Amino acid sequence: MSDSVKYLLSEKDLPKSWYNLAADLPEPLPPVLHPGTLKPIGPDDLAPLFPMSLIQQEVTTQRMIDIPKPVRDVYRQWRPSPLYRARRLEQALDTPARIYYKYEGVSPTGSHKPNTSVPQAYYNKEAGVKRLTTETGAGQWGSSLAFAGAHYGLEVKVFMVKVSYNHKPYRRFMMHAFGADVTASPSVETASGRAILEKDPDCLGSLGIAISEAVEIAAQRDDTKYSLGSVLNHVLLHQTVIGQEAIMQMEIAGDDPDIIVGCTGGGSNFAGIAFPFMGLHLRGGRKRRIIAVEPSACPSLTKGKLAYDFGDTAHLTPLVKMHTLGSTFVPPGFHAGGLRYHGMAPMVSHAAKLGLLEAVSFHQLECFAAGIQFAKAEGIIPAPEANHALRAGINEALRCKQEGKREVILINLSGHGHFDMQAYDDYFCGKLKDVAYDPKELAMALAGLPSVPAVA
Numbered sequence: 259m260s261d262s263v264k265y266l267l268s269e270k271d272l273p274k275s276w277y278n279l280a281a282d283l284p285e286p287l288p289p290v291l292h293p294g295t296l297k298p299i300g301p302d303d304l305a306p307l308f309p310m311s312l313i314q315q316e317v318t319t320q321r322m323i324d325i326p327k328p329v330r331d332v333y334r335q336w337r338p339s340p341l342y343r344a345r346r347l348e349q350a351l352d353t354p355a356r357i358y359y360k361y362e363g364v365s366p367t368g369s370h371k372p373n374t375s376v377p378q379a380y381y382n383k384e385a386g387v388k389r390l391t392t393e394t395g396a397g398q399w400g401s402s403l404a405f406a407g408a409h410y411g412l413e414v415k416v417f418m419v420k421v422s423y424n425h426k427p428y429r430r431f432m433m434h435a436f437g438a439d440v441t442a443s444p445s446v447e448t449a450s451g452r453a454i455l456e457k458d459p460d461c462l463g464s465l466g467i468a469i470s471e472a473v474e475i476a477a478q479r480d481d482t483k484y485s486l487g488s489v490l491n492h493v494l495l496h497q498t499v500i501g502q503e504a505i506m507q508m509e510i511a512g513d514d515p516d517i518i519v520g521c522t523g524g525g526s527n528f529a530g531i532a533f534p535f536m537g538l539h540l541r542g543g544r545k546r547r548i549i550a551v552e553p554s555a556c557p558s559l560t561k562g563k564l565a566y567d568f569g570d571t572a573h574l575t576p577l578v579k580m581h582t583l584g585s586t587f588v589p590p591g592f593h594a595g596g597l598r599y600h601g602m603a604p605m606v607s608h609a610a611k612l613g614l615l616e617a618v619s620f621h622q623l624e625c626f627a628a629g630i631q632f633a634k635a636e637g638i639i640p641a642p643e644a645n646h647a648l649r650a651g652i653n654e655a656l657r658c659k660q661e662g663k664r665e666v667i668l669i670n671l672s673g674h675g676h677f678d679m680q681a682y683d684d685y686f687c688g689k690l691k692d693v694a695y696d697p698k699e700l701a702m703a704l705a706g707l708p709s710v711p712a713v714a
């Protein structure tokens with residue numbers, strides 16, 4: 259039998275523009291609201307946090323947005339990324355399905371995140387910004403922004419969720435290597451951090467708290483802006499290089515995916531692979547099954563409410579309409595740190611509401627089992643986040659086996675797991691358990707959703 263097959267594009271095939279799903283949506287996105295007035299915000303309201311070029315990308319409905327040449331030049335270091343046919347996995351599963359995966363682990367920090375950290379740093383540099391603040395959970399986003407900051411000579415200050423700061427030091431060292439300043443969150447450096455620590459000195463932190471701290475610092479100084487690694491429209495936009503390349507690569511492979519699968523934390527890698535295919539459908543093409551996969555312990559799309567909510571714990575951010583577990587919801591500890599956010603990208607939530615995607619959730623043990631089966635067959639150890647996408651993809655392949663169907667499955671492999679080997683060891687030692695969120699805590703967090711008058 260033949261080995262895995264790799265479909266490469268040449269540098270000249272690197273996409274020249276990003277694809278904006280907003281151009282093709284049959285119903286426009288609900289407006290973003292000001293946290294004080296609850297009225298729709300204008301571009302100026304966001305100016306303390308983001309440069310105008312990124313704010314324009316946040317609100318535009320233009321279909322294709324040019325990728326600046328200097329950004330494409332940095333992308334070239336690892337893009338176009340490879341697409342593989344997972345033949346050995348197909349054989350191991352004994353499935354008639356054909357499985358492909360797009361591999362984003364080839365970037366300098368090992369995930370899809372530099373696809374947006376690089377343009378974000380570029381536009382900030384162009385606007386004369388000197389310093390960027392951000393938050394990070396396990397460190398994937400912090401290390402990606404640190405990499406981009408080093409490239410453009412920007413200072414980067416990262417608030418890292420304290421439990422990860424203490425227990426996952428290697429990505430912290432990576433941020434240091436790129437010259438970033440890393441602070442454990444909650445910290446005494448901000449009013450929002452101090453308020454949390456007064457109530458609970460041992461607080462282990464959350465993404466919502468770290469976002470509050472990073473936003474607070476950015477709003478204080480003119481030379482400092484804030485950068486977010488997922489959720490926002492412009493972040494999803496930047497990730498669409500993934501799906502645009504995959505469309506070309508699937509054509510070269512002579513196959514057309516029936517099913518497209520991605521894991522969802524804030525929704526950016528999923529949108530990256532899925533939105534360009536969704537756009538083909540909305541412009542009159544074929545409708546494919548598009549599956550968003552989330553952890554059962556932090557299930558915003560499958561168990562959350564589609565409602566206006568804050569992006570952070572201290573309620574400093576604007577209100578966006580999204581599937582949310584409530585901004586005070588703190589998920590139980592599990593090993594896919596990149597999937598531990600209380601909300602979902604508004605554009606992914608909107609697509610779900612319009613019936614353009616399906617959402618499923620899995621527990622971590624079954625996801626690790628899928629990741630190890632994949633690693634044995636394909637030789638790549640996936641990030642724990644990506645294991646969720648693999649679980650769903652493998653389940654679809656097994657369904658095809660039962661039904662005798664030769665469907666084509668495309669999975670986004672968002673990153674490698676080389677910094678997550680402790681989690682794999684915990685799995686092998688039997689220390690890893692499935693964890694459930696506390697339904698009482700979810701009910702409380704949902705009861706605390708802000709009440710918002712109906713908006714036009």
Ligand SMILES: *Cc1c(COP(=O)(O)O)cnc(C)c1O
Nearest residue numbers: 398488523524525526527596673
């Ligand atoms: C951050 C991260 C995710 C989750 O973030 P999204 O915005 O949902 O893509 C998934 N996979 C990896 C490898 C990550 O680093």
